[in-house]
Amino acid sequence: MNIVFEFIKYQLIAKGRHGIHSPFVYKLVDEILNQKIPNSVKLQQNALFRNLKKSKTKINFQEFGAGSKKMDRQRIVSDVFRQSATRGKYAKLIYLLSKNFEHKEILELGTSLGVGTLHLHWGNPSAKITTLEACPNTFAFARKNLQSQCYPNGPINIENTLFKEFIETSKTNYDLIFIDGHHNGTALLEYMEALDKNSNEQTIFIVDDIRWSKDMLMAWNQLIQNEKYQLSIDFFKMGILMKRPTQMKEHFTLKL
Numbered sequence: 001m002n003i004v005f006e007f008i009k010y011q012l013i014a015k016g017r018h019g020i021h022s023p024f025v026y027k028l029v030d031e032i033l034n035q036k037i038p039n040s041v042k043l044q045q046n047a048l049f050r051n052l053k054k055s056k057t058k059i060n061f062q063e064f065g066a067g068s069k070k071m072d073r074q075r076i077v078s079d080v081f082r083q084s085a086t087r088g089k090y091a092k093l094i095y096l097l098s099k100n101f102e103h104k105e106i107l108e109l110g111t112s113l114g115v116g117t118l119h120l121h122w123g124n125p126s127a128k129i130t131t132l133e134a135c136p137n138t139f140a141f142a143r144k145n146l147q148s149q150c151y152p153n154g155p156i157n158i159e160n161t162l163f164k165e166f167i168e169t170s171k172t173n174y175d176l177i178f179i180d181g182h183h184n185g186t187a188l189l190e191y192m193e194a195l196d197k198n199s200n201e202q203t204i205f206i207v208d209d210i211r212w213s214k215d216m217l218m219a220w221n222q223l224i225q226n227e228k229y230q231l232s233i234d235f236f237k238m239g240i241l242m243k244r245p246t247q248m249k250e251h252f253t254l255k256l
């Protein structure tokens, strides 16, 4: 897959708020996505980022997903932060989605250092967040990081498990599901199918790295054509899917 070509194509198609007729999507673009992150949250983010950026702690990484394009098994925290933590405008996107919909239950597939988890938490500190990480050493680091950033026994529940095993037994209905691990097209389709029982008509599915590989993009294209999801939004790196059965099926490519 040629990512430069993909980006040019995206830039040519992507819209701002003009020409959007869906009231839900118009509100998302006009009222939600241009909100500012409060200074109190920025201070917490900066403190966390400063620590992770300079951390030379080594994590002996066990691979359970599609593998990294750049990192070895022995990973330094600052490298993991640079390569796989959700940052910048995509961090803001997940923060704002968490903040604006009064979600009670959030699920994140792929904790890594816990950076994405914290963006979701800062957006909605009272939401219960469950985050899943299979690598035991990454899990141990993330648990410590999350406890130091929040507080012991806070609303974040981190599980050392494979996504598949957790989903098989989970009965919880989630309002927001962030899929950010095991970037393989077939696996993504299987997780989406398995998570159907854990979602409702308004659940927001955020899928990360939809252009990570040819098969991830093919899976994304298959998902947006699936009649089950009436609303889909392409933000280039991330995509959003919602069932919203009462609306007409619509797909948007939006600027962030």
Ligand SMILES: C[S@@+](CC[C@H](N)C(=O)[O-])C[C@H]1O[C@@H](n2cnc3c(N)ncnc32)[C@H](O)[C@@H]1O
Pocket: 062, 063, 064, 065, 066, 084, 085, 086, 108, 109, 110, 111, 112, 113, 114, 115, 116, 117, 132, 133, 134, 135, 138, 161, 162, 163, 164, 180, 181, 182
């Ligand atoms: C891209 S990182 C997650 C980044 C994080 N969500 C953030 O926003 O900072 C993906 C993580 O998912 C974990 N992972 C990959 N495949 C998995 C699987 N099948 N089950 C559980 N964890 C998995 C990896 O070990 C890795 O730490």
